[in-house]
Amino acid sequence: MSIKIKKHILPVAMVIGAILSLSHERFEAPEFVTPTVLPVTDQQAVYQQYDASTELTHMVHSATAVALPNGNLLAMWYGGSREGHTDVKIYSSLFDQQQQQWQAPKAILDRMQVSNDLDRYVKKVGNPVLIRHPQGPLVLVYVSVSLAGWATSQINMMVSYDDGQTWHPSKHLVTSPFINISTLVKNDAVIYEDGTIGITAYHELLGEFSEIVRVTLDGQVINKYRMSAGDKTIQPTVATYSATEAVTFMRDTGKDVQKVRRSVTDDGGLTWSAYETTQLDNLSSAIFTFTGHKGRSWMVYNDAPKGQEHGRNTLALAVSDDKGINWKTVHHFERIETPEVKESKFAYPWVARGFDGQFHLFYTWNRKIIKHIAFNQAWLEGKV
């Protein structure tokens, strides 16, 4: 009798395990929330420049920002003695819209705090990405590394219900089968109709590709959608046009073509087309796209052509009227006139959309300062 019972223990346990696994919460196919584009009401073009960071740290990089309901802006970046050093922290600063100035930055997260939150060793932190969730909270996704270089990164998530004044402890997101390494973030997320978040992520170890990691607001990973194969296409930036239609542009880390890559979806990001090559030069540098008035797509990028020694000596703005198929470069935020003799680095652009319809560009200026340029739709339209 006991032998017979023993024989059935594992099968019975397996049936219980399968029932429990099958009862996990399911989420519907994704549908995008498209950003609201306000009509052009300002006749006067606005274009103002600020420094979002101070020289509190020797190095700053990878800015992110969101607009707050009271009109202020919240920006974050990472800074320290050098990139990847253990003293690197994530800094935050607030732009007071009434006084038109940035407050002194303060460190909000370092590797020790992350380590305490996650109960594990953490070597360094980086690449913060802020997300304004339509239900109110702010979400911060950032990269942490425990094993080796950036290619072994993992991503974590924090939520704030008071517009960034306090943050709930970090949650570690498991997104890869290979000791959970090599998921990174850089660009803005997409939001789905059911309130879930599509983190635009990328993978750098062995294959270099882009993907969307879909998570709930409480940090549960619920699905992943591959955007490109492991072929030198990272840091996706997504422009959504309807509930199901979106275009992604990706940084080209290869040495052959060196152009921005483009891929489309018509099923809410579930599947993406094989990528194609755009006209925009890309010497493996970060890009950022956003949509504006009349369905136009805009892109902030480094427009150094193939063969140029210093690929980040310019920071340009391009516009497209056909969802990113054809582009026209219309403005340079930064341009070194003699690029062959002087190296500068204008990198990692990010554009936040204000509730008043203004746009706010942030980028790393020579790894010293986070620059902030505010412009409105009238200024953009004037460039077309």
Place this chain on the structure above:
Amino acid sequence: MNTFFSLMTHGLLLMTVFLMLLQVRRWKQYWPLAYMLSAAIIVLPISDWLLIEFSRGLFTDLSLASIVMLAMYLFSILKPQRPRNQISFNLAIILFAILLYPASMGVGMFDPYAIGFASHIYYDYLVLAIAVIGIACAYLGQWQLALWLTLACLAHGLHLFESSNLWNYLLDPFAVIAGMVSIISAASQKVFLKFTNGNDHSVQSNA
């Protein structure tokens, strides 16, 4: 809860490594001391972390394949005849790794890892396939394979670790390496025995 189970499994990993390094078999009747020493080492603070927190930081949560292997090793380390992994267990781990790793690391547009999330359209098929294989193995006497799949399914169902993906409960690279080493070691031992027997036979013939 996730943290507790995760740190426990890293304790298992580190204790096994230390007992191997300490060559616990040579401690004879003093073996409990070796176990106590290993248990103390794994919670030693180094800098700002315990050793098991280092391990968790570097390797994240272990899969049930690794945990089953480690537990087997740890509980049998003193027995004269160490139990080996069943060949079906090793082969299944390697087969799963071939199906999972290349594509999930970027070969092609299809990501098999995503199937392990409950919202994926093929998730139910994956769970049912694992259940059917696990139950069949239990009745066919492949107990190690059945134990691995059953514990992985149960742990995932109960969400014991951080991951919500079934693949993370099934497999990790350490289990794959151990499975490969186990197969190579078993095969080389077979070849060695064959040669030894052959030589013995030839010696006898000559005699």
